[in-house]
Amino acid sequence: MIRVEHLTKRYGSHPAVDDVSFTCEPGTVTGFLGPNGAGKSTTMRMICGLTPPTSGVATVDGVPYRRLGNPGRRVGVLLDASAQHGGRTGREVLVLAALTMGVDRREAGRALDRVGLNATAARRRVKRYSLGMRQRLGLAHALLGDPAVLILDEPANGLDPEGIFWMRGLLREFADRGGTVLLSSHLLREVEAVADHLVVIGGGRVVARGGRDELLASAGTLVRALDPAALAAALERAGLAGTPATDGGVVVRAGAEAIGRAAADAGVALVELRPAGAGGLEQIFLELTAGESVREAVR
Structure with missing residues (x-):
């Protein structure tokens, strides 16, 4: 140990x-x-x-x-x-x-x-x-x-x-x-x-x-739409906060049902809706270390 x-x-x-x-x-x-x-x-x-x-x-x-x-x-x-x-x-x-x-x-x-x-x-x-x-x-x-x-x-x-x-x-x-x-x-x-x-x-x-699975489960839901601007507006109206993902989608701290309903109510066509934990470590890393320097300190 x-x-x-x-x-x-x-x-x-x-x-x-x-x-x-x-x-x-x-x-x-x-x-x-x-x-x-x-x-x-x-x-x-x-x-x-x-x-x-x-x-x-x-x-x-x-x-x-x-x-x-x-x-x-x-x-x-x-x-x-x-x-x-x-x-x-x-x-x-x-x-x-x-x-x-x-x-x-x-x-x-x-x-x-x-x-x-x-x-x-x-x-x-x-x-x-x-x-x-x-x-x-x-x-x-x-x-x-x-x-x-x-x-x-x-x-x-x-x-x-x-x-x-x-x-x-x-x-x-x-x-x-x-x-x-x-x-x-x-x-x-x-x-x-x-x-x-x-x-x-x-x-x-x-x-x-x-635990890896525990942290990935907290990543939220990844959603992608044909019209990203319309999706952003729909999420905002529904009070769902989202952050841009590295592959062009949006990660939302909400379940798939709530996101799907917000998109449907706004007439937004979705092309992807899945747990962000599938390959979500990169997104978690970027969120947790946002603002940190990318320069290695020389000691």
Whole structure:
């Protein structure tokens, strides 16, 4: 289990992370979402003992990361896929990690196979790896010690659609075997497909958290009409507030029956009327983080 309690990090007067609390349970994937500069990476670095918090505490299995004995055997971490020695081969990177963790060096080859890096890739120097290959190598490194917990920051960056689908299956399998996964990603639809729980952060603070299905059920109803202006007027007359969706429709915090009646009374022809939860994570994300800066703070 990962437990984050009132975690805060300030740089001078700037609160990069402000009183963040959540837990990640065994057997689940927790999606950690937020715009650039929201505090996701800083939070994950504090969990992993790389950045000291101003206040609050983060623990893995009840212990701060820095106090874990041989942490690679208990927690697999991927925070930066480029943080590997470019002059070493992929196999050398993993063999050295295995020796450090006290793992049989033969596990390096098995880890490479598990993430889809073949013998040719294993012999290639890391500086010649594509971003997607570095991500796979980083994930192999995280899995090498057979940990019970994975902490992954943007692990799908650089992966093609097939690779993203493969990673989704790997993380789902890991959690289904009792593992705990904390996953940060900008690929909202992929998070929606694999996560059991969601934590949304904006401006350094948690703005929403809960089960995926629970949050998606609160998304409301998506409606689309042949005449968007007429639909907007009909909704306004009925006292139904709506917000524009990313795909051209309108998300309304009301049931389909109320929206349908308002449209029918106004003679507005609808072309779509469905729960916004079907692919609605993107809409929820935009609403919850509206107004947040898209610029990553450099620290």
